Amino acid sequence: xxxxxxxxxxxxxxxxxxxxxxxxxxxxxxxxxxxxxxxxxxxxxxxxxxxxxxxxxxxxxxxxxxxxxxxxxxxxxxxxxxxxxxxxxxxxxxxxxxxxxxxxxxxxxxxxxxxxxxxxxxxxxxxxxxxxxxxxxxxxxxxxxxxxxxxxxxxxxxxxxxxxxxxxxxxxxxxxxxxxxxxxxxxxxxxxxxxxxxxxxxxxxxxxxxxxxxxxxxxxxxxxxxxxxxxxxxxxxxxxxxxxxxxxxxxxxxxxxxxxxxxxxxxxxxxxxxxxxxxxxxxxxxxxxxxxxxxxxxxxxxxxxxxxxxxxxxxxxxxxxxxxxxxxxxxxxxxxxxxxxxxxxxxxxxxxxxxxxxxxxxxxxxxxxxxxxxxxxxxxxxxxxxxxxxxxxxxxxxxxxxxxxxxxxxxxxxxxxxxxxxxxxxxxxxxxxxxxxxxxxxxxxxxxx
Amino acid sequence: xxxxxxxxxxxxxxxxxxxxxxxxxxxxxxxxxxxxxxxxxxxxxxxxxxxxxxxxxxxxxxxxxxxxxxxxxxxxxxxxxxxxxxxxxxxxxxxxxxxxxxxxxxxxxxxxxxxxxxxxxxxxxxxxxxxxxxxxxxxxxxxxxxxxxxxxxxxxxxxxxxxxxxxxxxxxxxxxxxxxxxxxxxxxxxxxxxxxxxxxxxxxxxxxxxxxxxxxxxxxxxxxxxxxxxxxxxxxxxxxxxxxxxxxxxxxxxxxxxxxxxxxxxxxxxxxxxxxxxxxxxxxxxxxxxxxxxxxxxxxxxxxxxxxxxxxxxxxxxxxxxxxxxxxxxxxxxxxxxxxxxxxxxxxxxxxxxxxxxxxxxxxxxxxxxxxxxxxxxxxxxxxxxxxxxxxxxxxxxxxxxxxxxxxxxxxxxxxxxxxxxxxxxxxxxxxxxxxxxxxxxxxxxxxxxxxxxxxxxxxxxxxxxxxxxxxxxxxxxxxxxxxxxxxxxxxxxxxxxxxxxxxxxxxxxxxxxxxxxxxxxxxxxxxxxxxxxxxxxxxx
Ligand SMILES: Cc1cc2nc3c(=O)[nH]c(=O)nc-3n(C[C@H](O)[C@H](O)[C@H](O)COP(=O)(O)OP(=O)(O)OC[C@H]3O[C@@H](n4cnc5c(N)ncnc54)[C@H](O)[C@@H]3O)c2cc1C
Ligand code: SF4
Ligand code: SF4
Numbered sequence: 001x002x003x004x005x006x007x008x009x010x011x012x013x014x015x016x017x018x019x020x021x022x023x024x025x026x027x028x029x030x031x032x033x034x035x036x037x038x039x040x041x042x043x044x045x046x047x048x049x050x051x052x053x054x055x056x057x058x059x060x061x062x063x064x065x066x067x068x069x070x071x072x073x074x075x076x077x078x079x080x081x082x083x084x085x086x087x088x089x090x091x092x093x094x095x096x097x098x099x100x101x102x103x104x105x106x107x108x109x110x111x112x113x114x115x116x117x118x119x120x121x122x123x124x125x126x127x128x129x130x131x132x133x134x135x136x137x138x139x140x141x142x143x144x145x146x147x148x149x150x151x152x153x154x155x156x157x158x159x160x161x162x163x164x165x166x167x168x169x170x171x172x173x174x175x176x177x178x179x180x181x182x183x184x185x186x187x188x189x190x191x192x193x194x195x196x197x198x199x200x201x202x203x204x205x206x207x208x209x210x211x212x213x214x215x216x217x218x219x220x221x222x223x224x225x226x227x228x229x230x231x232x233x234x235x236x237x238x239x240x241x242x243x244x245x246x247x248x249x250x251x252x253x254x255x256x257x258x259x260x261x262x263x264x265x266x267x268x269x270x271x272x273x274x275x276x277x278x279x280x281x282x283x284x285x286x287x288x289x290x291x292x293x294x295x296x297x298x299x300x301x302x303x304x305x306x307x308x309x310x311x312x313x314x315x316x317x318x319x320x321x322x323x324x325x326x327x328x329x330x331x332x333x334x335x336x337x338x339x340x341x342x343x344x345x346x347x348x349x350x351x352x353x354x355x356x357x358x359x360x361x362x363x364x365x366x367x368x369x370x371x372x373x374x375x376x377x378x379x380x381x382x383x384x385x386x387x388x389x390x391x392x393x394x395x396x397x398x399x400x401x402x403x404x405x406x407x408x409x410x411x412x413x414x415x416x417x418x419x420x421x422x423x424x425x426x427x428x429x430x431x432x433x434x435x436x437x438x439x440x441x442x443x444x445x446x447x448x449x
Numbered sequence: 450x451x452x453x454x455x456x457x458x459x460x461x462x463x464x465x466x467x468x469x470x471x472x473x474x475x476x477x478x479x480x481x482x483x484x485x486x487x488x489x490x491x492x493x494x495x496x497x498x499x500x501x502x503x504x505x506x507x508x509x510x511x512x513x514x515x516x517x518x519x520x521x522x523x524x525x526x527x528x529x530x531x532x533x534x535x536x537x538x539x540x541x542x543x544x545x546x547x548x549x550x551x552x553x554x555x556x557x558x559x560x561x562x563x564x565x566x567x568x569x570x571x572x573x574x575x576x577x578x579x580x581x582x583x584x585x586x587x588x589x590x591x592x593x594x595x596x597x598x599x600x601x602x603x604x605x606x607x608x609x610x611x612x613x614x615x616x617x618x619x620x621x622x623x624x625x626x627x628x629x630x631x632x633x634x635x636x637x638x639x640x641x642x643x644x645x646x647x648x649x650x651x652x653x654x655x656x657x658x659x660x661x662x663x664x665x666x667x668x669x670x671x672x673x674x675x676x677x678x679x680x681x682x683x684x685x686x687x688x689x690x691x692x693x694x695x696x697x698x699x700x701x702x703x704x705x706x707x708x709x710x711x712x713x714x715x716x717x718x719x720x721x722x723x724x725x726x727x728x729x730x731x732x733x734x735x736x737x738x739x740x741x742x743x744x745x746x747x748x749x750x751x752x753x754x755x756x757x758x759x760x761x762x763x764x765x766x767x768x769x770x771x772x773x774x775x776x777x778x779x780x781x782x783x784x785x786x787x788x789x790x791x792x793x794x795x796x797x798x799x800x801x802x803x804x805x806x807x808x809x810x811x812x813x814x815x816x817x818x819x820x821x822x823x824x825x826x827x828x829x830x831x832x833x834x835x836x837x838x839x840x841x842x843x844x845x846x847x848x849x850x851x852x853x854x855x856x857x858x859x860x861x862x863x864x865x866x867x868x869x870x871x872x873x874x875x876x877x878x879x880x881x882x883x884x885x886x887x888x889x890x891x892x893x894x895x896x897x898x899x900x901x902x903x904x905x906x907x908x909x910x911x912x913x914x915x916x917x918x919x920x921x922x923x924x925x926x927x928x929x930x931x932x933x934x935x936x937x938x939x940x941x942x943x944x945x946x947x948x949x950x951x952x953x954x955x956x957x958x959x960x961x962x963x964x965x966x967x968x969x970x971x972x973x974x975x976x977x978x979x980x981x982x983x984x985x986x987x988x989x990x
Contacts, residue, residue: 011914043915050618051952052804056920059929061809164614197608296913325911327954330610330695334911334956383956386909411908411959413950415697446967 003027004310005087005097007077011296012277013103014038015303016310017070023311028069029095031087033076035127037062041105042296044130045157049164054127080252082270099310102249102260102268102275103303106242106294109150113238115211120219121236124158133161137235140167145233147171147222149208150240151178153326156191158237159200160329170201170231172208172224174240184341184364186353187380191328194360198329211236242294244279257281259292264316266306274310276302286319288338295324321393322376323386331360336389337376339366349375352399352430354423356381363423367399374402382419383411388445400435403427407440450601457597464590471587471651475574476511483570495554498528506571514568518647521564529555564647565670569654576651584655592684599688609695611952613921621875622801628875636872643863646670664719675715678794682710685797692800698947698960702786706793714790727753729760732788735768736827737889739862743854744838772889773896779962780903781893782945791882794871795923796946799879803923803948806878812925816885816942823861824891830857861886880923884942894941902962903945904969905938907931912957918949932957939969 004020006013009032017028043057065072073095079088080100087095108123110116122132137143146162148155151173162169175181178195180188195202207225214220221232244259255261255269259281266274277299282291301319308315325334340349350369355362361381367374374397377389388409392402402409406420420437428435479487484507488499501524506517532554539548556563576583606612621627641649653673660668660676668676686707693699709732718728727749735741741764750757775783785792830853837843837850844850870882883890897903905928912935918928924942928949931938938958950958 040914040916042913043917046915046917049613050615051613052916052920053617056916059914059916059933297910300910323910325913325955330608332954332956383908383959386911390909411906411956413696413698413947414960415701417697442964446964 001026002098003029003096004099004101005095006030006101006103007087008032008103008105008277008279009035009038009072010041010103010105010277010299011038012105012299012303013101015300016101016103016276016307017303018068019304019307020310021068021070023307023313026310027071029071029073029097031073031075031077031095033074036072036074037065039127041125044124044127045161048130048133048161076248078248080249080254080273082253082273085272097272099272100274101306101310102246102254102273102279103277103299104245104248104279105299106278107245108154108238109241109243110238111240113149113208113210115213115219116238118211118213118219118236119217120234121211121238123238124154124161125242133235137162137165137167139165143167143234145170145231146235146237147231147233148237148239149222150238151175152239152241153179154242155237155239156195156328158239159195160198162235162237163198163200167235168199168201170203170233171195172203172206172222174205174207176205178202178204180341181343182341184339184351184353184378186355186362187333187364187378188341190355190360190362190380191331194329194331242278244281244292246279257291264318265309265314266302266317274306276306286317287322289319289322293319297323321390323389331380332383333378333380334384335376335378336384336386337366337374337393339364339376339378352427354419354426356419361419365399365402372398372400374399377402385409385411385445391448399427400433403435403437405438405441405444407437408444410440450604454598454601454605457594457599457601459594460590461594461598464587464592464594467583468587468591468652471576471583471655472649473513475514475572475576475651477506477514477517477568477571477573478508478510478512479506479567479571481507487567487570493556495528495532495556497531498524498556501525501528502567506567514572514648514650517568517571518561518564518645521567521647522560525556525560525563561645561647565650568647568650569667572650572654574651576654580654580658584658587652587655588680592680595684596687599684599691602688602691603694606691611695611954612692613952616801616804622804624805624876628802631875632872635874636868639863639868639872642670642674643867649673660719663716664722666722672719675719678790679711679715682707682793682797685800689797689800693951696947696951699951702947703796705787706789706796709788710790710793726756727760730790731760731763731767733790734772734784734889735764736824736831736892737789737791737887738764739827739830739857739888740854742831742834742838744834744850747838772893776893776896776903777901778903780901780943780945780960781890781897782903782943782947782960784893785883785890785944786946791866791870791887792880792944795874795879795883798871799874799923802874802879804878804920805876806880806884806923806925808919808922808925808927813927816925819885820887820891820894823865823886824888826857826861827888830854878923878925880944883944884924890942890944897943898939898941900965902965902968904961904963905943905950906959906961906963907935907937908955908957908959910935911955913955915954917952917954918958921948921952923948928958935970937968937970 004026006017009030013030017030020026020028037058038060039057040059043052046052047054047057075093076090077087078090081088085097087097106125108125115121120136122129137146145168147170148158149172151171155171159169159171177185177188178191192202205226209223209225211219212221212223219233219236221230222236223230246256246260249256249260253270254273259279260268260275261283262268262275262280263283266276266280268275278294280302285291298319302317305315305317321337323336327333348368348370349366352365352367353362359381363382364378365374366376374392377384403424406423410418424435424437427433484502502521505520505524512520532551536548536551539551617623619625649670653668653670656668656673656676660666660672686703689703690700713732714730718730722728740746750761772784786796833845833850833853836845865886866882870886873881912932914929914933916929918932922928923946924944926940926943928938945960947960950960
């Protein structure tokens with residue numbers, strides 16, 4: 001029996017622990033500084049918005065850990081001593097391990113802005129950030145204006161959170177359109193409009209210069225780089241992306257880049273030490289994926305994979321086809337395969353796009369203009385079936401095939417209006433084709449690639 | 450808009466206050482001739498009841514309903530006491546024959562129901578005499594106020610979408626003082642309705658004209674309940690339409706339950722009565738309709754000619770054929786969330802409380818024990834009832850059928866389904882009855898779990914374990930526990946309300962009816978991983 005120690009009780013660490021427990025009787029200890037019990041970081045916003053209580057963000061009841069014989073230890077790891085196989089805690093405690101999994105996640109980026117550590121300035125990552133927000137922005141009387149810096153997924157969530165308590169929000173976005181490094185223009189523009197509809201003061205092409213303090217060391221205003229404008233506010237949210245949370249490893253001898261460097265088996269340069277989740281950095285990119293992927297399901301998959309290796313079934317980390325989802329205020333977004341924005345897309349990639357004339361629904365399908373191979377799809381306001389797209393991607397289907405069978409892929413609730421025929425009609429018109437949509441078929445849905 | 454909303458609230462509260470206040474108004478005294486007819490109708494043998502009642506309530510005093518009720522009950526009690534004393538006396542004197550004679554003079558029935566009948570005849574005052582005005586000041590103001598409170602949400606809630614902001618920050622929806630207040634109010638209401646109908650006779654006066662126009666009869670407390678039920682559902686359905694206006698499933702479902710409640714549970718039965726047919730709700734399936742096989746009901750149906758026979762056959766076919774076949778194709782949701790009245794109230798009045806149902810494993814355990822016990826109870830009771838009906842014997846193995854029926858009616862029919870089932874909405878979440886008590890739900894659940902095309906499909910690996918689905922599942926199903934494993938949700942208790950799917954921010958859940966093969970998909974490792982790994986794990990299983 002080995003002692004497996006996992007630093008970090010986020011999705012990746014917890015998944016690894018659960019699967020190691022399923023497949024072995026090793027002693028398992030999960031260490032975390034943030035909270036005793038695993039909670040879902042993705043749900044923090046809903047706690048502030050009053051959709052849930054914090055306890056609802058915990059996927060397992062508190063008895064789960066003891067019942068499954070997974071030890072939980074609270075404390076901040078300040079150093080790792082690989083040759084002694086020991087962890088050192090900030091309070092001086094020592095913990096020995098046979099195998100160590102680093103799953104310490106991310107922390108919000110701070111780019112050295114003057115004033116970035118003032119009271120009232122915060123990221124939106126940890127449970128403690130939520131508590132801070134509750135303290136500095138409990139309502140629109142205590143906080144009559146907030147500024148958010150950085151237009152990504154967390155930034156828009158923070159804006160939505162603050163708006164749920166009717167706090168005026170100014171949203172500074174460096175790009176000339178929201179998230180247009182990732183989204184095609186059609187979609188990015190739709191989101192720009194949607195943000196404004198929610199009475200969020202969206203400032204594109206805008207950088208933060210500095211954050212100013214009042215006499216008590218609390219944020220008073222921000223200054224805009226481009227115009228020098230001063231915006232008065234009580235809270236500043238820094239949401240300009242995240243970086244791996246690995247400062248405590250600097251002295252450890254573990255090879256670091258931006259994150260903890262790992263190979264395809266999620267092994268670091270030191271035997272019996274592994275890294276997974278947001279903090280792991282692949283030596284070489286897998287397919288078109290980034291070396292560091294800060295998303296929920298990749299953390300989960302790395303946990304699942306590593307558990308196999310640790311339990312004696314050495315397994316390479318092979319994430320399948322890329323997919324993801326998010327929600328921009330009221331608009332749901334799903335993506336399967338690769339759709340790059342105009343800025344990032346390659347020469348052979350081209351789009352087919354459709355947008356609803358009135359409602360906020362649209363799709364972009366990316367395909368190879370030489371072979372017509374389907375490369376990926378973005379959908380906004382329409383839900384799609386993961387299984388089906390995964391299969392089509394594996395089978396290297398063409399865009400014609402995808403459009404013909406689009407009804408199989410729809411995942412909207414029953415009785416929703418379907419748009420397959422409008423979509424295909426537009427494609428036919430643009431490409432002089434005569435694709436006919438097929439009726440939904442359960443047989444095809446259940447057939448395997 | 451906010452001003453309209455607030456004035457709506459004030460108007461509603463005013464209506465509610467007047468409604469509650471109405472109980473205490475009016476004066477009650479019976480005139481001699483009404484009493485005479487009453488006694489004649491009732492055919493009492495007691496020689497003292499008449500003079501007792503005369504002394505008590507044929508008076509020029511202005512009694513309020515509480516005094517009136519007390520006096521009536523005392524009159525009955527003292528009549529019964531009189532004969533009890535005689536019985537004891539003859540018992541001591543060993544005059545068995547005399548003793549035996551006395552029993553016929555005793556008067557049965559629930560005292561508060563008798564008092565209700567008399568109060569209905571004896572009432573004067575605002576509610577009984579200025580009915581239209583008072584209806585407007587209570588029901589009218591309540592409806593207008595509630596609508597003024599609800600309708601501005603079209604604007605105030607902003608664009609269509611999920612509108613759950615602040616639910617856990619609000620005293621009304623997070624077991625705060627308003628929630629507890631609503632709890633006390635609802636529980637009190639049900640206790641009065643079931644056990645002290647005479648005390649709310651003034652409310653019944655308010656709906657007399659409506660009852661007369663539908664069935665031709667004056668209203669009973671059950672008519673009042675039916676009318677109130679439909680009113681509350683309609684008003685709260687408006688709220689549903691606004692809250693879920695982005696979701697067509699919710700809109701159709703709400704329309705459907707509303708339709709079945711108003712037409713099938715309320716109008717048709719009353720109209721049947723007008724044509725001197727038995728009161729019957731065609732959608733109310735046994736064993737939810739627990740007294741369907743009681744002797745009195747079977748007798749009534751059999752004596753109502755062809756139509757009664759039709760109802761009898763329909764009732765049996767509904768439970769034995771229609772219900773299971775429909776559950777096979779659509780899941781139990783076709784009944785619980787599209788047709789049933791209890792479900793209808795839970796999905797309209799109860800919707801603001803859906804997040805309060807407990808998701809713990811422990812409550813799931815309790816749920817299974819309790820609901821299946823009720824199912825067994827109702828089946829045993831029905832066995833007794835049928836035995837009694839066919840054999841004529843009124844007891845089986847020494848247990849009186851009537852006693853069992855009374856216990857069920859009291860414990861399950863009234864306390865569980867009413868007082869707890871609805872009264873506890875603001876504390877335990879809506880659907881307390883549907884989840885823990887309803888024997889029909891237990892029966893449908895078996896079929897749904899083991900032989901049905903219905904499932905909630907989980908969308909591959911998209912779940913981010915946020916927990917919105919579990920939080921808003923009124924049936925306390927930990928939906929996330931399945932979704933985050935990529936497993937479809939196939940649970941007997943799911944009523945298919947579709948709200949988990951609606952609130953999921955990642956489009957992970959879809960209620961659908963599909964082939965039975967592949968309905969349950971145990972996947973240890975989620976989609977998204979490379980195929981080899983999935984094959985490996987699946988082979989190992
Ligand atoms: C607001 C928000 C919304 C998000 N929404 C989505 C989404 O919709 N979809 C999606 O795919 N992804 C989303 N993400 C990203 C996703 O949450 C992360 O990718 C995921 O949580 C990473 O999991 P992890 O296990 O790698 O690390 P984490 O969840 O960050 O867990 C790491 C844990 O380790 C602890 N720790 C770190 N260092 C130490 C130390 N030295 N000693 C002790 N403990 C330590 C940390 O305190 C933390 O508890 C979101 C993130 C945020 C912040
Ligand atoms: S699982 Fe979903 S559909 Fe079923 S009862 Fe719960 S919320 Fe409703
Ligand atoms: S609401 Fe959706 S994403 Fe959130 S836990 Fe449920 S299924 Fe998963």
